[in-house]
Amino acid sequence: MKNFHVAIIGGGIIGSTIAWELSRYKLNTIVFEKGSDVASGTSKANSGVVHSGINSRPTSLKAKFCVEGNQLFQQLSDQLGFSVKFTGKYVIARNNEEIKELKKLKQVGEQNGVPNLEIKTEINEPNVPCEAALWVPTAGIVSPYQMTIAFAENAAINNVEFLLETEVVGIKKQNETFLIKTNKGEFKSNIIVNAAGLNCRSIVSMLEKPDFNIYPCRGEYLILDKNYNNLVSSMIYPIPPREVDVLGVHITPTIEGNILLGPSAEFIEDPEDKKTTKEMMNQLLIEAKKIIPSIPDKGVISAYSGTRCKLASPEEGRWADYRIEESKQTPGLINLLGIESPGLTAAPAIAKYVTELVSKHFDLKEKTGFKVKKQGKRFNELSKEEQSKLIKKDSRWGRIVCRCEHITEKEVIDALSNPLGAKTLSSVKYRCRAGMGRCQGGFCTQHIVRIMEEKFNVDVKDINLKSPESYLFVGRTREVKND
Amino acid sequence: MIEHSVDVAVIGGGPAGLAAAVSARENGAKDALILDRNSWLGGILPQCIHDGFGVEETGISMTGPEYANMYTNAVKKQAIDVWNETMVLEFNKKLEITAVNKKGLHKIKTKSIILAMGCREKTRWNVLIPGDRPSGIFTAGVAQAFINLYNILPGKNVVILGSGDVGLIMARRLKLEGANVLGVVEILPYASGLPRNVVQCLDDYDIPMFLNHTITCIKGRGRLESVTIAQVGKNMNILPETKQEIKCDTLLLSLGLIPENELSKGAGIELDNITGGPVVDQDYMTSISGVFACGNCLQVYDTVDALAVGAKHAGKYAVTWKSKNDGLKVKSGKDVRYVVPQKITKKGTTRFTLRVEKPMQNVTFYVKSGGDEIFKKKLRWVNPANMVEINVDISDKMINSKKDLEVSIDG
Numbered sequence: 039m040k041n042f043h044v045a046i047i048g049g050g051i052i053g054s055t056i057a058w059e060l061s062r063y064k065l066n067t068i069v070f071e072k073g074s075d076v077a078s079g080t081s082k083a084n085s086g087v088v089h090s091g092i093n094s095r096p097t098s099l100k101a102k103f104c105v106e107g108n109q110l111f112q113q114l115s116d117q118l119g120f121s122v123k124f125t126g127k128y129v130i131a132r133n134n135e136e137i138k139e140l141k142k143l144k145q146v147g148e149q150n151g152v153p154n155l156e157i158k159t160e161i162n163e164p165n166v167p168c169e170a171a172l173w174v175p176t177a178g179i180v181s182p183y184q185m186t187i188a189f190a191e192n193a194a195i196n197n198v199e200f201l202l203e204t205e206v207v208g209i210k211k212q213n214e215t216f217l218i219k220t221n222k223g224e225f226k227s228n229i230i231v232n233a234a235g236l237n238c239r240s241i242v243s244m245l246e247k248p249d250f251n252i253y254p255c256r257g258e259y260l261i262l263d264k265n266y267n268n269l270v271s272s273m274i275y276p277i278p279p280r281e282v283d284v285l286g287v288h289i290t291p292t293i294e295g296n297i298l299l300g301p302s303a304e305f306i307e308d309p310e311d312k313k314t315t316k317e318m319m320n321q322l323l324i325e326a327k328k329i330i331p332s333i334p335d336k337g338v339i340s341a342y343s344g345t346r347c348k349l350a351s352p353e354e355g356r357w358a359d360y361r362i363e364e365s366k367q368t369p370g371l372i373n374l375l376g377i378e379s380p381g382l383t384a385a386p387a388i389a390k391y392v393t394e395l396v397s398k399h400f401d402l403k404e405k406t407g408f409k410v411k412k413q414g415k416r417f418n419e420l421s422k423e424e425q426s427k428l429i430k431k432d433s434r435w436g437r438i439v440c441r442c443e444h445i446t447e448k449e450v451i452d453a454l455s456n457p458l459g460a461k462t463l464s465s466v467k468y469r470c471r472a473g474m475g476r477c478q479g480g481f482c483t484q485h486i487v488r489i490m491e492e493k494f495n496v497d498v499k500d501i502n503l504k505s506p507e508s509y510l511f512v513g514r515t516r517e518v519k520n521d
Numbered sequence: 522m523i524e525h526s527v528d529v530a531v532i533g534g535g536p537a538g539l540a541a542a543v544s545a546r547e548n549g550a551k552d553a554l555i556l557d558r559n560s561w562l563g564g565i566l567p568q569c570i571h572d573g574f575g576v577e578e579t580g581i582s583m584t585g586p587e588y589a590n591m592y593t594n595a596v597k598k599q600a601i602d603v604w605n606e607t608m609v610l611e612f613n614k615k616l617e618i619t620a621v622n623k624k625g626l627h628k629i630k631t632k633s634i635i636l637a638m639g640c641r642e643k644t645r646w647n648v649l650i651p652g653d654r655p656s657g658i659f660t661a662g663v664a665q666a667f668i669n670l671y672n673i674l675p676g677k678n679v680v681i682l683g684s685g686d687v688g689l690i691m692a693r694r695l696k697l698e699g700a701n702v703l704g705v706v707e708i709l710p711y712a713s714g715l716p717r718n719v720v721q722c723l724d725d726y727d728i729p730m731f732l733n734h735t736i737t738c739i740k741g742r743g744r745l746e747s748v749t750i751a752q753v754g755k756n757m758n759i760l761p762e763t764k765q766e767i768k769c770d771t772l773l774l775s776l777g778l779i780p781e782n783e784l785s786k787g788a789g790i791e792l793d794n795i796t797g798g799p800v801v802d803q804d805y806m807t808s809i810s811g812v813f814a815c816g817n818c819l820q821v822y823d824t825v826d827a828l829a830v831g832a833k834h835a836g837k838y839a840v841t842w843k844s845k846n847d848g849l850k851v852k853s854g855k856d857v858r859y860v861v862p863q864k865i866t867k868k869g870t871t872r873f874t875l876r877v878e879k880p881m882q883n884v885t886f887y888v889k890s891g892g893d894e895i896f897k898k899k900l901r902w903v904n905p906a907n908m909v910e911i912n913v914d915i916s917d918k919m920i921n922s923k924k925d926l927e928v929s930i931d932g
């Protein structure tokens with residue numbers, strides 16, 4: 039049994055950024071991910087916002103890591119190639135009461151060290167009526183799954199082992215070593231990083247009695263067709279509601295050119311319950327229209343939900359800070375608990391902090407030959423000259439398979455050749471965007487299936503949408519007749 | 522970019538594109554070029570292996586592949602250039618097309634462009650069906666492609682939402698492949714597909730249709746496990762006491778078709794909100810002079826035969842177009858959902874294609890020019906699924922009067 043220095047449980051944005059930070063050093067690191075790809079949980083389904091830090095309590099870990107994380111994004115984006123765009127955000131006030139709230143937000147932001155905050159009476163968004171707005175220029179947008187994939191794939195090419203569809207089912211500590219039982223066998227490690235998101239409590243409970251509870255809080259979103267991308271150019275937020283520690287239904291342009299409406303906030307029992315509901319869909323449209331009255335009813339191309347990992351129950355107290363600490367009871371178990379918004383923004387800073395915690399156990403020595411795999415631009419983002427050059431080099435760049443998003447055969451093949459070994463339809467979608475347009479895979483699915491069969495020798499029965507249970511087909515028509 | 526020039530370029534090599542290109546050549550186009558995204562010609566026809574194609578046009582009932590073959594032979598005979606696996610990225614008012622394929626990026630200068638991009642299927646999200654997001658949900662046309670083109674069976678226990686023609690045809694097709702087709706769920710009090718398809722695809726195979734019903738929830742975290750259906754009331758409100766859960770592994774969506782006009786939007790062509798296609802005149806010329814539209818990107822047709830008539834019309838006039846002048850608007854009056862063409866700029870016998878709002882019996886169509894009745898036709902029954910065609914003589918006097926036309930029903 040191979041002995042790892044560090045075992046990370048969870049391949050979300052937290053686990054993936056930590057894996058990447060640790061991959062600089064001479065360490066054997068492994069990541070266990072329950073899903074068929076990284077970013078399968080909360081990291082995939084959120085607003086994709088690089089937060090500024092105006093919404094977190096001063097001196098909290100949320101505020102600290104958010105502000106620190108925010109400042110790392112441009113450099114990380116340049117290095118790894120995932121896109122980030124500092125669109126800025128407006129928090130809008132529609133009456134005098136709300137203007138008072140704006141001033142409070144500004145004050146909190148300044149205490150947290152957020153630069154260049156400004157209350158404006160006229161804003162640069164013609165479709166958004168308001169009395170005044172707090173302008174937050176350091177807020178930005180990012181594709182949360184593209185970012186997670188960039189970190190995970192870079193960690194993988196620097197020898198971090200990623201085991202997908204691998205669920206940790208039991209952990210024992212023997213002397214200085216953890217014995218980790220999974221559905222794919224047993225593993226040994228000196229350190230465990232518990233980055234299991236909504237499952238963080240069940241991981242802790244494998245080793246000790248948890249001193250906390252988690253309260254899953256689902257948020258639903260609607261995605262608008264790209265044809266409506268001129269509705270806003272920056273993010274538009276309402277004054278956060280008082281009842282729950284969330285930011286309220288906001289309007290967010292995505293890095294891909296769609297507009298997101300959401301999220302709702304609903305405490306649920308089952309953290310895996312990711313359904314969308316008619317009530318919330320209707321509610322989201324109502325709330326969004328309060329911000330932008332001209333939002334079209336017919337412009338929705340998809341809906342999804344994600345679940346926040348909250349440490350504060352809806353009844354008692356509505357706010358809780360992150361807990362990022364090594365267990366006193368179980369040395370070597372580093373827990374990341376309650377990592378909800380602004381977790382995506384905080385992740386790069388959290389990863390550095392967790393690396394410090396790991397360094398208390400090992401003398402970290404930097405590797406030589408640390409590699410960088412920079413995500414390339416999409417074909418449809420390139421100039422005509424660059425496109426021509428690519429096609430000359432490899433003609434598969436000239437074959438468009440996703441007609442809505444103009445994704446080429448080469449991009450699909452590259453996505454399927456990812457170093458993590460993720461081979462589901464969703465893993466293609468999240469890497470190259472084929473199937474994410476207005477027809478939602480109607481035309482390109484058959485091309486992707488053909489490529490999987492012909493170029494990757496995948497049997498049609500083994501093609502899954504996302505999890506191993508989510509098979510796409512029952513088989514060949516003729517075989518079915520015979521069985 | 523590689524530069525080319527051609528008289529008539531046709532975007533889309535489905536039934537409309539093929540008919541339009543052949544017609545353009547027959548009517549004197551020096552040369553013609555068909556640009557298509559797929560590696561085959563015929564668009565959706567090769568996956569439509571049922572018959573019924575071409576009856577009105579030729580008197581023979583053909584399958585989709587046979588019908589496509591008839592036109593691909595004509596394309597060869599007319600020496601029409603075909604570029605497959607070619608995606609048009611944009612075109613402009615100067616009638617230049619930018620396209621990409623494995624040979625590179627191309628700029629094609631044309632004298633006229635015919636739009637024949639077809640349509641796409643509505644998805645789950647066009648009607649916002651709530652619930653989980655499992656695998657096993659396919660639009661009917663995608664399922665048809667998998668079964669008929671690739672020999673792949675999507676599932677074994679199937680519910681179909683929407684009673685569009687492709688959905689009805691797929692109900693029968695899946696039954697023939699050994700799947701259990703548990704029913705077709707339709708929110709309206711009547712089928713949205715053709716009556717003949719209801720009889721031949723559902724009734725003949727004992728497949729139930731749940732009229733006035735819709736799906737209220739989709740369940741399944743991996744693969745689809747069940748759908749909940751419920752009856753709707755007069756205002757399409759869900760009647761909770763009628764909810765029932767149906768176990769199934771596959772849901773096919775036949776919710777209707779959306780004309781594909783992303784390219785038209787990019788070029789700034791005026792679109793009709795109701796048809797979803799370009800606003801055209803009697804020659805099927807769009808708001809950009811020299812750009813014509815036909816097939817399902819102009820309006821969703823009920824049969825390929827009616828579609829071909831329109832496409833040939835567009836092909837003919839694309840050869841000899843003149844810059845357009847203002848004309849009369851054609852408006853939809855009582856119980857008429859839409860009329861194509863939406864504009865008239867010259868005299869002559871004009872073929873109007875239109876759809877009605879609801880099924881009706883013993884109706885009279887009226888065409889009025891500024892209140893004066895200029896045309897009247899009685900029909901025993903009309904149905905939104907069946908397109909109605911009327912031929913109206915437009916005189917110089919009507920054109921000069923500048924009074925808009927209105928088509929309405931007084932049943």
